Amino acid sequence: MIESLLPNILEFISHIDPFDKLPPELQKQISGVVSINYLSRGEQIDFYPDDPKRYLYIIRTGVMEQRKPNGVLRGKLGPQDLFGFTFLNPKADGEDRYSAIAIESTLLYQVPHEDLEKLLEEHPEYSEHFASQAEIRLQNAMNVVWSDNDKGIFVKKVSEVATSFPAIVTSDMTIKEVAHEMRNVIRTSTAVVKNKGRIVGLITDRDMTKRVIADGVSTDQPISEVMTKSPLTISPNDLVLNAAALMMQNNIRSLPVVSGHKVHGLLTTTHMVQKNRVQALFLIDTIKYANTVEELVALTQERQAIFEALVEGKVRPEIIGQVMAMIYDAYNRRLIHLAKQEFGEPPCKFSWIVAGSHARNEIHISSDQDSALIIDDAATDEDMAYFKLLATFVCNALGDCGFVLCPGNFMASNPKWLQKFSTWKKYYTQWITTPDSSTLLNTSVFLETRNICGEASFNEKLHQHLHKLISQNKRFLSTLVNDAVSVHPPLGIFNSLVLEKGGENSNTLNIKKYAITLVVDLARIYGISVGCTSTNTEERFKFAYKKGMMSEDAFKNITGAYRFICQLRFTHQFEAMKRGEVSSNHIDPQSFGSFERAHLKDAFRIIANLQDAAKIKFGGA
Amino acid sequence: MKQLFNRFHPITQLEKKRASLVAEGNLPDAIAELLSEPFPAPESKLKDLEFFVFDLETTGLDPKEGRILSIGYLLIRDMLVDISTSFHTYIQAEKYVKPEAAVINHIVPEMLSEGKLFDEAMDEMFRAMKGKVLVAHGTVIEKSFIDAYVKLRYGLPPLPLLWLDTLVIEKSLLRNKNDSGTGDYQLASVRERHNLPPYLAHNALADSIATGELFLVLAKTIYGKKPGSLNGMYKPLYT
Structure with missing residues (x-):
């Protein structure tokens, strides 16, 4: 085999993405068809859609720049970087045309498209690594990162985990009859109660103890007297995560698995514990019973361990965000409870809301606090002073537990964000009807809020108020767009530096500011434009796509890009934690391999493209 | 003027020798085939030529004592x-491999026993050289071993072949920069000077690739973005 005599080329190719995903035999074959080119400084490679001789280019040594036909910088590439994907399958209109110019002498390995195509036809399982569209490459990159066998419990479907079955009884049966059915016929802890084929109630063995025996109810009474009416259920296609969330929030231990009124099975906490390590469930339970702030602070390590397990277990970033938010909620609720013990019961109705990423359930290990209090309009000055004490206690204690105090002071302890309901209404009215640069930051934080303790209707009413305002003030959306697109994602990572759009460099990548926030902003804009009530970034895009506001391509592209950068941030935080460092949003580009560099470039480009699209669609008013 | 100049150009002289040797006839088949095509004109564009980049691994520097152990080559076309x-x-020649040489060349007797017969390998190489410009780094060794082979095997004088030597081109470039010309001209060192990646010198083919890349670099060093001609690459060899 001649390929075994090409150690220098093979060695290089086999270590860079995506060739490193190929089996050695294919790597050898590719090494055997390479053409080597050398460009002196200033030499240029032009691409034309109808060029019969096309290559995928790998930079061996040197530096190149990609420029669009109008001269705008598209990217800067160094050793191990690839280019030419776009030209393997160029758009007919040549819209994606660019030139590649050597800005230092450059040695290129060129893989002929023809040969690559033939190899991939014979081995279609690898073809997506070389897809001409960034989105497919990104998606594929994610699959490499997340092996299917390794997904955690949370991403499994309820139907995969729920293996037992409840008793099914009718509402006119007596308690005794139902107990017999549960104990002797089906052997289950739970019975689903039906009436004329419809699910009307639920009874568990615990209910039997509490509501029948302890209360001395006659077992000859119909079951409908003691059952839980309109019980919570879960669909077999739901994620275990959602089931776990329902159970935790409502303090229940079993959920009938139901589609329509058909019962498919029963999911219990025992199931989840037996089948998988559901540490998060235990942590949340422990948090619920903590009696002092010190006890809660002591759980920080455990919270970090769960985060590490989720990242290491390659759980999807979206799910990690949700689980971390559930844990955050549990801390927050417990601390409000402890504050009440400290300062007495609240003097009036209130709603403790969280905002920003916490409201969107997009929490990571170093998320800061975003919270506020909505107080009943009837509150006196004294009442407000009580809440000031409560909020200060909770925010400081959260800080002690590792939830960083908000640097922008978007916290319930700040008098500005501890306000009566009517003041909040005025806030929103002002933000939406007369938006200006000074209020836009407030708006972007408080456009997403979620009640986690107290009077939920306060928050709901404010939401209704907000949505009405937005639909009446079209200019607001364009203000939001213009603000969102004023920050550009970088072009890529080059030579351990972040290449900014204007061609300047910086030596750290602020992944929040220059990537994640940009996507979240876009999701908000698209979500608002179609009246999406969910605040979750992916769901907003999905809703916009379903409403025809964005193409399927654009939807898939941005979702893939978002997942990739979230994954990158989680991994970065995880690595920092393992080294015992404080994790931040600033990533040293030196830590990126060819894999991250290549896909970050794709992700940045996708974000920039959607910014352009949003500008045209909603901007400029 | 050009016509006149060309008449005295070494390539023209070489072409005359080739034509007369072919005209004499009686050449062995492989060599007749090798010489069957006229040499390209000095002003030919590099892009339009095919270069035969090769390397011979030998047991020594002197063809009288040494033997060829392996042959590696590849083409540069369209300047790629x-x-x-x-x-x-590899060439069948177990008994010639001294342990010392094996260390240098990474060639052990077992490899050679699977190789081609010497004559067969040389014939194949001659046929593959047809119509190409030969390129090697330090052509002295390759040239002397080929000359020795045709003399010993066929009683022929040195063949009229069109050689380019990356070592000599490099030397002439350095001389232009007032270099004494006594420096280190080993392939790896020259490549390093031109910022080419360090390649492990494993075998005759790996060295041919390393030489081929160096050839591209030298052409670009001389011509930059302009299209180069054969003459410019050949000049250092006879001036």
Whole structure:
């Protein structure tokens, strides 16, 4: 085999993405068809859609720049970087045309498209690594990162985990009859109660103890007297995560698995514990019973361990965000409870809301606090002073537990964000009807809020108020767009530096500011434009796509890009934690391999493209 | 003027020798085939030529005592080093491999027992050289071993072949920069000077690739973005 005599080329190719995903035999074959080119400084490679001789280019040594036909910088590439994907399958209109110019002498390995195509036809399982569209490459990159066998419990479907079955009884049966059915016929802890084929109630063995025996109810009474009416259920296609969330929030231990009124099975906490390590469930339970702030602070390590397990277990970033938010909620609720013990019961109705990423359930290990209090309009000055004490206690204690105090002071302890309901209404009215640069930051934080303790209707009413305002003030959306697109994602990572759009460099990548926030902003804009009530970034895009506001391509592209950068941030935080460092949003580009560099470039480009699209669609008013 | 100049150009002289040797006839088949095509004109564009980049691994520097152990080559076409044209063979010559040489060349007797017969390998190489400009780094060794072979095997004088030597071109470039010309001209050192990646010198083919890349670099060093001609690359060899 001649390929075994090409150690220098093979060695290089086999270590860079995506060739490193190929089996050695294919790597050898590719090494055997390479053409080597050398460009002196200033030499240029032009691409034309109808060029019969096309290559995928790998930079061996040197530096190149990609420029669009109008001269705008598209990217800067160094050793191990690839280019030419776009030209393997160029758009007919040549819209994606660019030139590649050597800005230092450059040695290129060129893989002929023809040969690559033939190899991939014979081995279609690898073809997506070389897809001409960034989105497919990104998606594929994610699959490499997340092996299917390794997904955690949370991403499994309820139907995969729920293996037992409840008793099914009718509402006119007596308690005794139902107990017999549960104990002797089906052997289950739970019975689903039906009436004329419809699910009307639920009874568990615990209910039997509490509501029948302890209360001395006659077992000859119909079951409908003691059952839980309109019980919570879960669909077999739901994620275990959602089931776990329902159970935790409502303090229940079993959920009938139901589609329509058909019962498919029963999911219990025992199931989840037996089948998988559901540490998060235990942590949340422990948090619920903590009696002092010190006890809660002591759980920080455990919270970090769960985060590490989720990242290491390659759980999807979206799910990690949700689980971390559930844990955050549990801390927050417990601390409000402890504050009440400290300062007495609240003097009036209130709603403790969280905002920003916490409201969107997009929490990571170093998320800061975003919270506020909505107080009943009837509150006196004294009442407000009580809440000031409560909020200060909770925010400081959260800080002690590792939830960083908000640097922008978007916290319930700040008098500005501890306000009566009517003041909040005025806030929103002002933000939406007369938006200006000074209020836009407030708006972007408080456009997403979620009640986690107290009077939920306060928050709901404010939401209704907000949505009405937005639909009446079209200019607001364009203000939001213009603000969102004023920050550009970088072009890529080059030579351990972040290449900014204007061609300047910086030596750290602020992944929040220059990537994640940009996507979240876009999701908000698209979500608002179609009246999406969910605040979750992916769901907003999905809703916009379903409403025809964005193409399927654009939807898939941005979702893939978002997942990739979230994954990158989680991994970065995880690595920092393992080294015992404080994790931040600033990533040293030196830590990126060819894999991250290549896909970050794709992700940045996708974000920039959607910014352009949003500008045209909603901007400029 | 050009006509006149060309008449005295070494390539023109070489072409005359080739034509007369072919006209004499009686050449062995492989060599007749090798010499069957006229040499390109000095002003030919580099892009339009095919270069035969090769390397011989030998047991010594002197063809009287040494033997060829392996042959590696590939083509440069359209000024691209085309790996798909790669060829490599060992030559059957177990008894000639001294342990010391094996260390240098990474060649052990077992490899050679699987190789081609010497004549067969040389014939194949001659046929593959047809119509190409030969390129090697330090052509002295390759040239002397080929000359010795045709003399010993066929009683022929040195063949009229069109050689380019990356070592000599490099030397002449350095001389232009007032270099004494006594420096280190080993392939790896020259490549390093031109910022080419360090390649492990494993075998005759790997060295041919390394030489091919260096050839591209030298052409660009001389011509930059302009299209180069054969003459410019050849000049250092006779001035």
